[in-house]
Amino acid sequence: MNRIFLINALLLFSSKIFAQENGVQEVKNSPIVVEILPGTSGYAAQMTVNKSFRNFHKFGIFSVTNFSSKWSETYSKDMMNQIHLTYQFAKGFKILAGTHYTPNSGLRPNTAVLYTYSSRTILFSLMPRIDLSKYSNWEGFALFEYKPQINQQWNIYTRAQGLYCAAVKNGDHARSYLMLRAGLSYKDFRFGLGANWDAYGPDKATKENYGVFIASNIFN
Numbered sequence: 001m002n003r004i005f006l007i008n009a010l011l012l013f014s015s016k017i018f019a020q021e022n023g024v025q026e027v028k029n030s031p032i033v034v035e036i037l038p039g040t041s042g043y044a045a046q047m048t049v050n051k052s053f054r055n056f057h058k059f060g061i062f063s064v065t066n067f068s069s070k071w072s073e074t075y076s077k078d079m080m081n082q083i084h085l086t087y088q089f090a091k092g093f094k095i096l097a098g099t100h101y102t103p104n105s106g107l108r109p110n111t112a113v114l115y116t117y118s119s120r121t122i123l124f125s126l127m128p129r130i131d132l133s134k135y136s137n138w139e140g141f142a143l144f145e146y147k148p149q150i151n152q153q154w155n156i157y158t159r160a161q162g163l164y165c166a167a168v169k170n171g172d173h174a175r176s177y178l179m180l181r182a183g184l185s186y187k188d189f190r191f192g193l194g195a196n197w198d199a200y201g202p203d204k205a206t207k208e209n210y211g212v213f214i215a216s217n218i219f220n
Contacts (some may be wrong), residue, residue: 004089004106004208005078006064009042013193018072019162023108030050030051030187031217031218032047032048032049032149032173032217032218033046033047033048033213033215033216033217033218034046034047034049034215034216034218035047035190035213035215035216036211036213036214036215037194037196037211037212037213038211038212038213039194039196039210039211039212040208040209040211041071041207041208041209041210041211042068042069042070042071042073042207042209043068043069043071043217044066044067044068044069044196044209045065045066045068046064046065046066046067046087047064047065048063048064049061049062049063049064049213050116051060052088052160057088058083058088059085059086059087059088060086060094061084061085061086062083062084062086062096062098063081063082063083063084064080064081064082064095065079065080065081065082065150066079066080066081067079068078068196068198068207068209070207077102077103077104078198078200078207079099079102080101080102081100081101082098082100082101082129083098083099084096084097084098084099084110084112085097085098086114090129091112092115092116092179093113093115094113094115094116095111095112095113095114095116095119096111096112096127097109097110097111098110098130100129102175102185105131105135105137106199108131108132108133108136109131109132109133110129110130110131110132110133111127111129111130111132112125112127112128112129112130113127114126115127121146121149122145122146122147122149123143123144123145123147124142124143124144125141125142125143126141126142126143127140127141127142128140128141128142130168131168134175135167135169135198136167136168136169137165137166137167137168138165138166138168139163139164139166140163140164140165140196141162141163142161142162142163143160143161143162144158144159144160145158145159146158146186147151147158147185150184153186153187153204154184154185154186155184155185155186156183156185157181157182157183157184157185157190157192158181158182158183159179159180160178160179160181161177161178161179161180161181162176162177162178162179163175163177164176164180169205172202173199173201173202173204174200174201174202174205175198175199175200175201176198176199177196177197177198178196178197179194179195179197180192180194180195181193181197181213182194182209183213188216188217188218189214189216189217190210190213190214190215190216190217191214191215192212192213193210193211193212193213194210194211194212194213195208195209195210196208196209
């Protein structure tokens with residue numbers, strides 16, 4: 001899992017350096033966001049990439065990597081990586097096509113629609129997704145951030161992020177979670193208290209984790 005984070009970061013850093021050295025004007029993009037949460041039962045991390053291509057602004061890449069492991073585990077199967085090519089067909093709306101991977105379901109082609117609304121104090125994202133495979137899952141994802149300004153550098157930071165995934169064939173629960181964050185942000189950094197509630201499989205076996213989160217915007 002650490003290799004996935006490292007390889008993605010190195011590739012994105014190299015492309016940024018290449019653009020600067022060749023005098024290429026970069027498109028204003030959303031930052032790459034990296035977050036870690038060490039907690040009472042384990043460690044969780046997330047990296048989100050939402051970038052547009054410089055010369056083809058309506059096209060881009062959207063990628064999310066999640067990882068969660070108990071302190072007692074030497075090997076965790078609780079990870080997810082998805083990467084998509086995106087096309088913006090209307091303001092705030094993108095259609096996605098790419099791959100979705102977990103150790104349990106393997107690598108599957110999938111498609112999704114992403115809606116994003118962003119202002120100085122609010123960020124809202126909604127993404128329904130479906131696998132394009134024989135044993136496919138459907139998934140609903142939602143994120144809401146509220147970050148009112150304290151002064152020019154400091155903001156209050158709160159976030160609610162949820163996901164529900166089920167089998168298309170019979171509706172059995174596959175995976176769901178709720179993440180809550182509350183704290184402060186200073187320039188590109190955020191920190192505070194966090195809580196993760198996770199559920200797995202048809203029986204909805206649960207896992208909880210409470211701790212301190214640290215997040216940063218990188219590679220603007």
